[in-house]
Amino acid sequence: MSTPPKITVATTWLDGCSGCHMSFLDMDERLIELVQQVDIVYSPLVDTKTLPDHVDVGILEGSISSEDDLEKAYAFRKHCKILVSLGDCAVNGNVPAMRNHFKLADVVDHAYRDTVTVQPQTPTRGVPALLSLVKPIHGVVGVDVFVPGCPPSADAIWYVLSELIAGRMPDPSSVTRFGA
Amino acid sequence: MPPPATQPNVRVVTLNIDGRDLSAREDETIIEVCRENQIPIPSLCYLEGLSIWGACRLCLVELAGQGRLLAACSTRVTEGMQIQTNTEKLQRYRRTIVELLFAERNHVCSVCVSNGHCELQYLAQTCGVDHVRVPYRQASYRVDSSHEMFRLDHDRCILCTRCVRVCDEIEGAHTWDVMGRGTECRVITDMAQPWGESDTCTSCGKCVQVCPTGALVRQGTSVGEMVKDQHFLPILARRRHAQ
Numbered sequence: 302m303s304t305p306p307k308i309t310v311a312t313t314w315l316d317g318c319s320g321c322h323m324s325f326l327d328m329d330e331r332l333i334e335l336v337q338q339v340d341i342v343y344s345p346l347v348d349t350k351t352l353p354d355h356v357d358v359g360i361l362e363g364s365i366s367s368e369d370d371l372e373k374a375y376a377f378r379k380h381c382k383i384l385v386s387l388g389d390c391a392v393n394g395n396v397p398a399m400r401n402h403f404k405l406a407d408v409v410d411h412a413y414r415d416t417v418t419v420q421p422q423t424p425t426r427g428v429p430a431l432l433s434l435v436k437p438i439h440g441v442v443g444v445d446v447f448v449p450g451c452p453p454s455a456d457a458i459w460y461v462l463s464e465l466i467a468g469r470m471p472d473p474s475s476v477t478r479f480g481a
Numbered sequence: 482m483p484p485p486a487t488q489p490n491v492r493v494v495t496l497n498i499d500g501r502d503l504s505a506r507e508d509e510t511i512i513e514v515c516r517e518n519q520i521p522i523p524s525l526c527y528l529e530g531l532s533i534w535g536a537c538r539l540c541l542v543e544l545a546g547q548g549r550l551l552a553a554c555s556t557r558v559t560e561g562m563q564i565q566t567n568t569e570k571l572q573r574y575r576r577t578i579v580e581l582l583f584a585e586r587n588h589v590c591s592v593c594v595s596n597g598h599c600e601l602q603y604l605a606q607t608c609g610v611d612h613v614r615v616p617y618r619q620a621s622y623r624v625d626s627s628h629e630m631f632r633l634d635h636d637r638c639i640l641c642t643r644c645v646r647v648c649d650e651i652e653g654a655h656t657w658d659v660m661g662r663g664t665e666c667r668v669i670t671d672m673a674q675p676w677g678e679s680d681t682c683t684s685c686g687k688c689v690q691v692c693p694t695g696a697l698v699r700q701g702t703s704v705g706e707m708v709k710d711q712h713f714l715p716i717l718a719r720r721r722h723a724q
Contacts, residue, residue, distance in 0.1 A: 370664025389591050392612050393583070396592060402621040434619070439612060447611040451591030478606035479583075480597070 311343040311356045311381060316372035316397040316435065317363025321388035321454040322346065327455035335459075337433055338466050356381045358465055362391040364397045365436045369429035378442035383465060386438045387458070389451040389479060396437040405433045448473045450481040457481070496501050496562040511553035511564060512540050522566055523575060525693050526641040527554040528711070530718030532650060534642055539575055539604070544565045550574070572608070579605050580613045585664075586622060587636035588694070594707040595695030599638060602694075611669030621666060629701055631689050635667050638696035642687035644668060651717050655681040668696075687713070 314322060322345060328335065343352045359381025377383055389395035400408045409431070414421040438444050439452055448461050457477040464471035492507045498520055503508075510533070525537040533555050534722050535703045540553040542610040545563035553566070565571070582588070590602050596724060622635035645657040645668060656679050660669045670676040688699045698707045 386612070394617065395589060398617070399587075399589060403618075404585075414628075437612065439614075440616070444612070449611055451515045462717075472609075474606055474609045474611050479588075479602055480593065 306448065307338060307340045308357045309342045309353065309355070310339045310358045310462075311352055311377065312341070312346070312360040312362070312387075313343070313373055313377070314345060315361060315363030315373060315391070315438075316366035317388060317390040318396075319345070319362070321362040321391075321450075321458075324450075324452035324455050325387075325458055328459050329455070331459055335462065336436060339340055339391055339447075339462070352376055352380055354380055358383045358385060358462075360385045360387050361391050361438050362387045364394045365432065365438060365441050366397050367429040367431050371432070371441060374438055374442050383445045384438075384442070385446040385448060385461065385465075386444045387448050389449055391438045392447050392449045393479065394435050394437050395451060398437075401435055446473065448477060449479045450477040451479075453477045453481065493559040494558055494562075496558055496560070496564065498562075498564045499566055505558045507558065507560075509558055511542060511551070511556050511558055511562075514558055515553060515566060520566055522553050523608065524554060525600060525604070525639060526643065528643050528691060528714065530651070530714035531643060531646040531691070534646065537578070537579055537639070537641060541571060541574060543568055543571060550694070575604075576608045576610055579608050579610045580615060582619050582639050583610070583613045584615045586618070586620065586638065593695040593703055594702040594704060595637070595709075596700050596705040598705070598708045599695060600693035605668065618664070622667075623690050625670075625702070627675035628679075628682070629677065630684055631676065631686065632698050632700050633668070633676055634669075634698070635698055636696075637694045638668060639694060640666055640668070641693060642668070643693065644697055645690040647687045647691045647714070651714065651721060652683060652685050652687050652694070654681050654683050654685075657688060690714075 307475050322339045335384045341347050342356060343349045359377040361374065361377055361384065365374055390397055409423055445459065448457060450457060454477065457473065460472045461473055493504050494507045495502065495504045503514060503518055511529060512522055512524065522540045524540040526534040527540060535552045535555040538552060541550040542553045543565040544551050544620060588601065590596050625633040642659060645659060648657045649655040656670050658669055659666060660666055660673055670679045670682055676682065689699060690711055691714065695707060
């Protein structure tokens with residue numbers, strides 16, 4: 302008896318707190334069941350450093366706040382068949398987008414100069430440039446599945462992945478909501 | 482319009498809502514009949530015990546033979562009405578209305594004191610709003626924390642005017658009103674003074690309890706702690722109208 306081919310999954314975090322990935326790990330013993338059906342081919346949770354060319358399900362946590370976030374979102378859209386926005390930051394901007402009411406220069410000055418007592422300086426090398434406006438993922442690339450929640454519960458993530466593995470489109474509103 | 486006073490000898494009409502044959506008093510509105518019969522109709526500005534405003538348009542229903550949609554809160558029942566409350570078209574419109582409310586101001590549920598107890602958040606979930614398709618306006622609004630017991634955050638306000646109506650009709654103070662047009666529209670206390678300096682506010686807190694979102698809250702509440710209690714309203718409203 303041949304086992305069905307595993308579904309490939311890639312994940313990454315953009316401008317978020319990584320809490321959605323922690324919630325992912327919160328699936329606990331169900332993770333064992335999950336790895337029998339999916340291969341996690343790229344993620345902060347595994348070692349692989351490059352995103353494969355063809356991935357079945359891409360999961361993005363966090364909003365689009367920097368050039369780096371933008372590149373990752375474009376890459377995920379290009380290489381993933383189904384793209385999932387995981388968590389409120391990815392779905393609606395959430396806390397990262399609260400800086401949109403201020404000018405970017407004022408935000409940077411506040412964080413790196415006004416409130417700093419030792420060597421106030423703005424980092425420029427080795428860090429991606431911030432965008433003036435924080436956007437949800439679907440503000441820059443098309444998204445197939447939206448999973449709101451801050452973070453979405455492990456049960457909600459389990460439900461969404463189970464449905465996708467079974468070849469169905471999940472209805473996340475039945476299990477999670479903004480701010481859940 | 483003021484809530485209709487209960488009249489003696491009103492006639493009973495029969496109508497059909499979502500395929501169910503129902504009877505109702507002819508002085509009732511469609512939304513009242515739906516609520517009595519456990520037919521769910523979303524609403525934000527409508528609240529039993531307050532006058533009818535008809536602003537949020539979430540309770541729109543389809544009436545056979547009518548080209549336009551009708552607000553269930555401001556339409557009285559008539560004999561033989563054939564009403565649909567949950568068609569695909571209505572679901573689409575309701576979803577869009579809720580999305581526009583989210584896009585207009587700043588409803589960041591995860592850090593809101595009303596998280597988990599908010600009518601807008603609940604409606605988003607039940608209407609299937611898992612994301613907002615229009616760009617957010619990103620407008621900045623002010624917070625008024627001048628009152629020693631309560632706080633006003635315009636970011637969360639959806640301009641349902643429940644606060645204005647409860648203050649005027651039930652408390653009798655008329656501290657609240659509405660000022661400005663379009664995106665400048667906002668609720669104000671007295672002559673647009675800080676709430677804490679209001680001469681008319683009795684600090685009864687009715688406005689806070691009827692507010693569907695986290696726009697009017699108690700001071701000192703943290704994320705998810707603002708639970709509202711509206712049980713007083715129908716009781717007080719009945720006594721007011723009985724006078």
